[in-house]
Amino acid sequence: MNIRITLDGKEIETTAGTLLVDVAADNGVYIPTLCYQRGKPCLGTCRACSVRVNGNVMASCTVPVAEGMTVEVDAADLNDMRKALVELLFAEGNHNCPSCEKSGRCELQAVGYEVGMLVSRFPYRFPPRTREHVAKYIWLERDRCIFCQRCVEFVRDHETGRKIFTIDDRGTHASIEIDVALADRMPPEQVREAAELCPVGCIIAKGVGYDKPIGQRKFEVKSIRERTLERSRK
Amino acid sequence: MTQGIEVNETMTTNIHPILERYHADKTRLIDMLWDIQRQAGYIPDAAVTALAEGLNMSANDVRETLTFYHFFHDKPAGRHTLYLADTVIARMQGYDEVRATLERETGTTFGSVDPSATFGLYDTNCIGLSDQEPAMMVDEVVFTRLTPEKVRTIINRLKQGATPSEIANPDQFDTRRLEYVQAQVADNIRICGPVFFQQDRPHAQILEKTLDLLPEQVVEQVTLSRIRGRGGAGFPTGLKWRLGREAPGREKVVICNADEGEPGTFKDRVLLTRSPRDVLLGMTVAAHAIGARTGILYLRAEYWYLKDYLEQQITDLRAERLLGRSILGREFDFDIRIQMGAGAYVCGDETALIESCEGKRGTPRVKPPYPIQQGYLGMPTCINNVETFAAVTAIMEQGADWFSSLGTPESSGTRLLSVSGDCAAPGIYEIEWGVSLNEVLDTVGARNTRAVQISGPSGECVSAAADGERRLCYSDLSCNGSFMIFDHSRDLLRVVEHFMRFFVDESCGICVPCRAGGVDLHHKIRLIIAGRATRQDLDDIVNWGNLMRGTSRCGLGTTAPKPLLTTLEKFPQIYREKLARPQGPLLPSFDLENATREYEHACQALAQEKSK
Numbered sequence: 001m002n003i004r005i006t007l008d009g010k011e012i013e014t015t016a017g018t019l020l021v022d023v024a025a026d027n028g029v030y031i032p033t034l035c036y037q038r039g040k041p042c043l044g045t046c047r048a049c050s051v052r053v054n055g056n057v058m059a060s061c062t063v064p065v066a067e068g069m070t071v072e073v074d075a076a077d078l079n080d081m082r083k084a085l086v087e088l089l090f091a092e093g094n095h096n097c098p099s100c101e102k103s104g105r106c107e108l109q110a111v112g113y114e115v116g117m118l119v120s121r122f123p124y125r126f127p128p129r130t131r132e133h134v135a136k137y138i139w140l141e142r143d144r145c146i147f148c149q150r151c152v153e154f155v156r157d158h159e160t161g162r163k164i165f166t167i168d169d170r171g172t173h174a175s176i177e178i179d180v181a182l183a184d185r186m187p188p189e190q191v192r193e194a195a196e197l198c199p200v201g202c203i204i205a206k207g208v209g210y211d212k213p214i215g216q217r218k219f220e221v222k223s224i225r226e227r228t229l230e231r232s233r234k
Numbered sequence: 235m236t237q238g239i240e241v242n243e244t245m246t247t248n249i250h251p252i253l254e255r256y257h258a259d260k261t262r263l264i265d266m267l268w269d270i271q272r273q274a275g276y277i278p279d280a281a282v283t284a285l286a287e288g289l290n291m292s293a294n295d296v297r298e299t300l301t302f303y304h305f306f307h308d309k310p311a312g313r314h315t316l317y318l319a320d321t322v323i324a325r326m327q328g329y330d331e332v333r334a335t336l337e338r339e340t341g342t343t344f345g346s347v348d349p350s351a352t353f354g355l356y357d358t359n360c361i362g363l364s365d366q367e368p369a370m371m372v373d374e375v376v377f378t379r380l381t382p383e384k385v386r387t388i389i390n391r392l393k394q395g396a397t398p399s400e401i402a403n404p405d406q407f408d409t410r411r412l413e414y415v416q417a418q419v420a421d422n423i424r425i426c427g428p429v430f431f432q433q434d435r436p437h438a439q440i441l442e443k444t445l446d447l448l449p450e451q452v453v454e455q456v457t458l459s460r461i462r463g464r465g466g467a468g469f470p471t472g473l474k475w476r477l478g479r480e481a482p483g484r485e486k487v488v489i490c491n492a493d494e495g496e497p498g499t500f501k502d503r504v505l506l507t508r509s510p511r512d513v514l515l516g517m518t519v520a521a522h523a524i525g526a527r528t529g530i531l532y533l534r535a536e537y538w539y540l541k542d543y544l545e546q547q548i549t550d551l552r553a554e555r556l557l558g559r560s561i562l563g564r565e566f567d568f569d570i571r572i573q574m575g576a577g578a579y580v581c582g583d584e585t586a587l588i589e590s591c592e593g594k595r596g597t598p599r600v601k602p603p604y605p606i607q608q609g610y611l612g613m614p615t616c617i618n619n620v621e622t623f624a625a626v627t628a629i630m631e632q633g634a635d636w637f638s639s640l641g642t643p644e645s646s647g648t649r650l651l652s653v654s655g656d657c658a659a660p661g662i663y664e665i666e667w668g669v670s671l672n673e674v675l676d677t678v679g680a681r682n683t684r685a686v687q688i689s690g691p692s693g694e695c696v697s698a699a700a701d702g703e704r705r706l707c708y709s710d711l712s713c714n715g716s717f718m719i720f721d722h723s724r725d726l727l728r729v730v731e732h733f734m735r736f737f738v739d740e741s742c743g744i745c746v747p748c749r750a751g752g753v754d755l756h757h758k759i760r761l762i763i764a765g766r767a768t769r770q771d772l773d774d775i776v777n778w779g780n781l782m783r784g785t786s787r788c789g790l791g792t793t794a795p796k797p798l799l800t801t802l803e804k805f806p807q808i809y810r811e812k813l814a815r816p817q818g819p820l821l822p823s824f825d826l827e828n829a830t831r832e833y834e835h836a837c838q839a840l841a842q843e844k845s846k
Contacts, residue, residue, distance in 0.1 A: 044600035047746050047785040057784035062600045084781050088750040122754050122778075147743060157292070166294040169301045170578075170595070171741040172753055179292040 003067040008074050020060040020071060021049050029073050030225045032082055032111040034089075034199050035148035036061035038231065043149050048085045048111060052078060083115040084122075091122035094129065094143035095200070101209045102201030104217025108146060110224035129175070135183040137191045139204040145176045150197050157182045158190070165194075165203075176202060248273070249284040260289040261611065263299050263593030264576055267306055275315075276307040302595040302742070304358065304577030305535050312347045312354025314392055316340070317371040321360045321497055322732045323654045323718060324367040328381065332368045335382040339389035352393065359579065359736055360497035361536040364654035364718070365422045365661050372398040374538040376418050409539075410546035412507070418539055421504050422661030425677065428640065429628045429648045430509060430621075430664050437511050440631045441556055444519050445564055452523040453479055456626060458634035460646040465491060465582075465619035466689060466714030467789075471626070474616060477606045478524035481614035486526040488517050488568075489610065489617040493534045493587055495579040496690035497736060498716035501650035502620035504662050506533075506540055509624055510547045514570060516623025518557065519630055521568040524616050529570035532587050535577055544572060579740035583788045584617040585609075586742065597744040598788035621650055621715070641667035645707035653678045655719035671711065672702040675719070682721045685805070690716035691733035692793035694800040695726070701804075726801055726808055731759045733797035741790060748791025751782040755795055762812050766822045772809060775802065 001016040007027060014023045022038055024031050034046035042061045049060040052072040060073075072078060089095075089108060097103045132140035151165035157179075164182045168175045186194070195205040214220070219227075252269045256262035263285075270281050277300055279293075286293040300306045307315070318324075318333060333344070336355060342348035344355050363369040366378035375398045377388060391401050400406070407414040423431060444452060457472025478486065490513060494502040505513060517529050533541060548570055551557040559567050578596045581587045585599035588610050609615025618626075625647060629637045638646040645667035651674065654660045658679025665674060675683050675698065683698040688711055696704070696711065704711050720729065734756040743749040758775050761767040779795030786792045802809055814822035 042600055044787055045744050045746070047787065050785045059785070059787070062602075064602065081781055081785060084778075085746050085785060088746055088754075091754075092746075092750040121774075122750070123757070125753075146746070147749070149744070160290060162290065162292040163295040163298075164292065166292070166298045167595075167743075168294070168297055171743040171749060172738060174743040174749070177294045177297070179294045182292055 003065065005065050005067070005069040005071060007071045014065055016066060017064045020051070020053070020063040020065050020069075023065050024051075024060065024071070024073060025228055025231075028229060030114070030228055031060050031073055032086070032114050032224075033061060033228075034086075034107055034111060034146060035150060037150070040150075040154065043153060045147060045149050046085065046089075048082055048115075050078065050081055050085070057081070079115070083117055086112050086115050086117055087120040088122055089146050090117070091120040091124045092127070093145065094126060100144070100201045101204055102144070102198075104212070104214060104220045106201055106219075107199035107224060108144075110219040113219075114223070114225055132178055135178055135180045137186060137188070137206050138178060138183050138194070139206050140176065140178050141202050141204055142176055143202075144200040145202040146200055147174055147176070148199055150199065151176075151194055151203060154197060155190070155194050157185070158187070159185075249281060249288060253285070253288040258288055260291060261591075261593045263289070263296065264303070264574065264590065265593075267296075267300055268574060268576065271306060275313065276309055276311050279308070282308070298595055299593060302578065303575075306576055307354075310347060310351060310354075311356075313352050314372055314398065315354040315356065317356045317358035317361070318344075319359070319361045319363065319367065319369050319371075320357045320732075321364060321367060322729045323364045323498065324369070325728075325732070326655065326720075326724065327367050329368045331382050332370075332380045332385055335385040336370075336389070339386055353389075358536075358577070359739060360495070362494050362500040362503045362534070363419065364498050364500055364652065366420055367654075371536065371538075372402075375399050375402040376539055377402060378419060409542035412543060415507050415539055415543050419503070419507070421508055422659075423504060423508065424653075424659050424661040425663045425665075427648045427664035427666065429625055429637070430505065430512070430650060432509075432628070435509075435512065435627070435631065437515050437627075438554065438556060438562070440627060441515060441518060442562060444630045445522060445562060445566060449479060449523050449525060452519060452630075455634045456523070456629065459629045459637040460634075460644075461622065461625055461629065461637065462645070462708060463619060464621035464625065464649060464715070466496070466692075466712075468708045468712060471618065471622055474606055474618070475520060475523045478520075478526075478614055478616040481524075481607050483614045485528065485613045486521075486524050487610045487613050487615040488520045488524070488526045488529045489584075489587065489591065489615055490517050490529070490531045490570075490620055490623055491582065491584065491587060491617055492537070492620050493532050493575050493582045494537075494620070495534060495582045495740075496692060496714055496716050497733075498654055498687065498690045498718040499652040499714065500654075501652045501662055501715045503537060503540070505620050505624050505650070506537070506544060510544055511551070512624040512627040513620050514547060514551060514557070514623075516618075516626040517570060518561070518568055519626050520616055520618065520623065522566060524614070526616070527567050527569070528610075528613075529568060530573050530591055530610070531570055532573045532575060532581070532591060534575045534581075538574070541572060541574065548572070578742070579736075580742045580788070580790050583790065586788065587617065588615060595742070597742045598790075600787070642705075642707050644709055649706070649713065650715055651713065651717045652715050653717045653719070656680060656683065656721040656724070657719050665706065667707045668705050670703050670705050671696065671698070674706065674717070675702070678719070680719045680721070682723075683719055684722045684724065685720045685726055685801075687716070687718040687720070687729070689714040690718070691736055691797050692789065694796060695730075695804055696800075697804045726805060727759065727763050727812070730797045730801050731756070731763060734759050734794075737790065737794035741794070745785075745787035745791060747782045748786045748788075748794060751778055751786075752791075752794050754778060755782070755798055759798060761823055762809060765812055766814050766825070767809075768813060768816065768822055771823065772802065772813075775799070 003016045031049045033049045035043040051060045129142040286296045340353035347354040368380040369378040403417045462468040581590045581596040583598045586596040590596040605615040651663045738752045
């Protein structure tokens with residue numbers, strides 16, 4: 001059903017029930033996301049896509065559009081909220097971009113640029129986190145995990161359907177875990193997909209690190225904003 | 235509690251009866267984990283592996299659930315596992331001495347097990363006994379109004395081989411009887427009004443009358459009564475039921491939220507103790523209204539001592555044909571099972587509670603869809619609070635008009651307050667909506683009151699001086715039942731610090747603002763108490779608090795900053811008094827001693843090296 005909504009003051013026509021974050025992209029309005037990927041079920045964990053819908057702040061990946069909705073994306077307070085959420089993530093984990101294999105293809109880093117982050121307003125915590133390197137093909141760098149849940153929800157053992165990545169404990173004690181036996185039978189293709197699925201440099205495929213020179217990596221060639229808007233035009 | 239089950243390889247074989255008991259249904263994972271823990275005292279790795287295999291899950295997937303819940307242990311937790319409730323109210327009533335005595339007598343410290351593996355000592359948040367604190371759980375029983383003396387006696391007897399139940403229940407009442415519950419916990423019903431705790435309610439007659447009505451007419455009655463959800467959010471119950479009635483789905487579900495986790499409330503505990511039939515019947519009324527066959531009562535693990543008693547109530551109702559197949563001889567089937575929680579405040583959120591009922595981590599779902607459309611196992615699910623169901627039974631008995639004539643036009647009926655803290659008689663008070671704060675304080679015998687925490691940490695802190703004439707109702711002081719009173723001798727900043735730590739403890743961690751932001755706000759209040767905060771820190775509290783309020787995924791995250799924000803608004807002076815005056819070039823928040831501690835250590839180590 002065709003409906004009309006107002007997006008940053010502009011009236012646009014769209015289809016009822018489509019996710020707001022996608023509708024915005026289709027209309028040239030980029031909203032940063034760290035957990036959401038177009039076409040995949042909404043995870044609603046990072047909240048970096050927060051906008052105002054009919055006066056209330058909501059994560060736009062969780063909102064199906066409805067007739068007459070008034071949506072604000074570009075407002076000073078909202079821009080700052082999204083930026084603050086990204087800053088929280090940088091302060092919560094240990095993110096050292098210059099030495100990270102994912103630099104240049106890291107969505108957290110790319111979104112950091114998009115929201116104009118220079119430094120985190122939150123105190124850096126430097127949490128001690130151990131890495132897990134026992135699996136044959138995957139290196140789990142917990143310092144960088146942002147608990148987006150992509151790997152937890154979308155990666156399964158092909159044969160049994162069992163979860164390979166899981167979260168242990170809760171709250172600030174949460175920790176990403178890997179089932180080594182299941183991970184060791186992941187075909188190379190699935191390993192590559194899991195590494196690409198990870199928005200940060202937490203799931204790293206062993207043996208292929210630093211394969212592209214600086215300056216030629218994914219988001220260095222084309223920004224995350226351009227990619228998001230371009231894909232929606234297709 | 236431990237029956238000396240053989241751990242390691244034999245665990246695999248011992249898992250089978252448990253798997254069979256639940257038909258290897260992984261949505262019953264929490265029940266299975268409980269069964270293992272009740273046998274073995276904890277959940278060994280071998281059991282996790284065996285369980286995972288039997289359920290076609292990865293072992294880590296089982297651990298996702300296991301490690302989420304506070305009461306599950308993956309390491310030995312002592313032959314007796316003790317949880318002392320650490321609440322602001324307990325801290326006003328001798329908690330420190332009790333805690334120290336427990337450590338001394340058990341020979342261990344909190345968070346660990348003593349060398350003889352007899353006692354595991356743990357902290358826990360509010361266990362729903364704020365009217366009789368300090369209180370602790372020992373295995374599956376509770377001890378209230380603890381004193382150092384009482385603790386010494388209990389620990390000594392445990393050492394001599396008595397079971398916790400023998401100590402708490404000396405007359406050895408059957409666990410299915412009311413006397414068993416009352417031997418451990420006082421009801422403390424101070425004032426009961428027209429709606430709750432009525433003697434001799436004719437339940438069969440009420441249900442007969444209800445079933446004579448069409449489901450739509452029941453929804454109509456509930457709508458006319460104008461009752462709103464008693465859990466706190468205040469959603470109109472009639473509307474929820476109408477949506478449930480209209481929701482497409484062959485199978486529908488009614489869930490009673492008895493995960494009474496908000497610090498300071500205990501009214502559901504008392505309702506389940508004294509009026510369990512009102513609650514269970516209310517669920518049955520809801521089932522008739524929306525067309526459900528399945529009912530779940532989600533009972534927090536802190537109320538384990540109520541479990542057998544409630545099971546018996548359900549059994550009795552079945553025998554009287556008020557539950558189960560062909561209720562009252564009609565074509566109406568509805569049954570209720572009890573789902574035990576395992577220690578997670580966030581499960582009070584209805585979608586987190588549903589996840590938990592499905593055997594998973596209690597993380598709140600993304601909404602929409604709402605439970606009333608797609609809830610438990612994808613079925614339309616109507617979740618209401620214990621008190622709401624009990625009130626519905628009264629409404630079906632006495633009529634919608636009677637109920638709506640109580641209270642105020644927009645807040646009909648009465649509500650139960652769980653009153654604790656500085657007052658003459660902590661306990662349960664049934665009040666009509668619309669009474670003023672001062673009237674309540676008068677009734678409960680509160681003197682020299684400075685502040686009242688309304689609705690627990692997730693609610694608001696109000697000033698007795700400034701807000702005394704405000705009224706308890708949904709449009710003014712909306713109250714979920716928790717009513718904690720602090721007089722002028724109390725340090726409110728300490729209370730706020732405790733509440734902020736509570737939210738950090740209980741955050742499920744699924745969304746960024748709550749998981750990460752809560753820690754920073756807790757850090758800020760500690761900075762203030764330490765006298766090292768500046769004006770900038772107060773601004774940060776407001777800004778970061780609003781970030782959490784706006785962007786968090788569920789009610790836990792959106793309300794977590796409220797202890798800070800509401801006290802900042804009502805009692806700004808207590809913050810201002812603590813602000814540091816910058817001296818010298820360093821920020822007051824900069825802790826020079828802490829920052830150079832490592833250096834000091836290194837110097838000492840070097841000096842020792844040299845002197846060798």
